Amino acid sequence: MIRVLIVDDELLLRKGIQALIDGESDMQVVGMLANGEEVLKELDAIKPDIILMDIHMPRLDGIKTTVKLKQMNSNVKVIFLTANISEEEVIRGISAGGDGFLVKEIYPDDLFRSIRDIHRGQHVLSYDVAKILVKSIRKLSxxxxxxxxxxxxxxxxxxxxxxxxxxxxxxxxxxxxxxxxxxxxxxxxxxxxxxxxxxxxxxxxxxxxxxxxxxxxx
Incomplete structure (x- = not known):
């Protein structure tokens, strides 16, 4: 069973993702938190396999949170969720140890597949994020x-x-x-x-x- 922690400052979004994930037989939501500070406090108690993490959160954003939690437990996988993504955030997120980037408009089946792929050790990027990364690489090379x-x-x-x-x-x-x-x-x-x-x-x-x-x- 894949243990998923949802971290987002929007309650309605957390509840919606929970309802979707709990309908799958091989994964379950083991916690829902509103910001990065709560993640760092509760990480050891919740013991998630994968964290669905909003990038843009008050107090401690998703990228800064990921840097800290990867130091605490490098085995935890982090999937960033975002409505809007910039080149700077993609690069920062990958450097912080993010395992995936998904836009919030993602279809449920694509979300489930991404969770399973990342649990198996793969990395996942939505189309929009991959496009930004490709442009960035081209500019460098x-x-x-x-x-x-x-x-x-x-x-x-x-x-x-x-x-x-x-x-x-x-x-x-x-x-x-x-x-x-x-x-x-x-x-x-x-x-x-x-x-x-x-x-x-x-x-x-x-x-x-x-x-x-x-x-x-x-």
């Missing part, structure tokens, strides 16, 4: 021009190194004179590179080219 080159390649487009540099400066909002100064080129040369970019992207205007490149970089 590739600069904008490198990322643009990869995205262009995926669309069957090949830019020279200079064309990539000019394209990256285009989306930064630089005019031809500013691009020329950045790259130590003549304005006429920059204009020729921009014409080549238009041709490869099959566009006619600067705004169209910028919008196309911005879509690739999202």
């Amino acid at each position: 590739l600069n904008k021009c490198q990322l643009l080159a990869k995205r262009l390649e995926n669309h069957g487009l090949s830019f020279t190194k200079r064309e990539l540099e000019v394209a990256c400066h285009l989306v930064e909002g630089l005019d031809n004179r500013q691009i020329a100064q950045k790259l130590y080129l003549g304005e006429g040369t920059v204009k020729n590179y921009i014409s080549e970019i238009y041709q490869k992207l099959n566009v006619r205007y600067r705004d169209e080219a910028i919008q196309f490149i911005e879509r690739l970089l999202r």
Whole structure:
């Protein structure tokens, strides 16, 4: 039997999750608490296998609570629950020892599956959280021009190194004179590179080219 502790400052949400989980034959709710301070006081007495923890709580938020409780018992698994998640919180939560991130709009069957997977030692991320994490990793591993080159390649487009540099400066909002100064080129040369970019992207205007490149970089 998987012992689940629910930690959220909203009573109605705690009760709703409890009703769902207690309907499953292989898991049960062994406690419901309203904030992180209560978790640290009651952890040894409740002895949960998994904690469903709201990130945004008063007094002691879910991430800070997780840091402390993992020091007390590293075997306890923590699934963060949140309505809104930021890149900073994803990174902080993983660094704190979180085993999963789920949005509160999750379907019951997906919640049950996540609890079972994490109990078996896996890590679980909802789609929204995984998307944020992927973007973060890409930003760490590739600069904008490198990322643009990869995205262009995926669309069957090949830019020279200079064309990539000019394209990256285009989306930064630089005019031809500013691009020329950045790259130590003549304005006429920059204009020729921009014409080549238009041709490869099959566009006619600067705004169209910028919008196309911005879509690739999202």
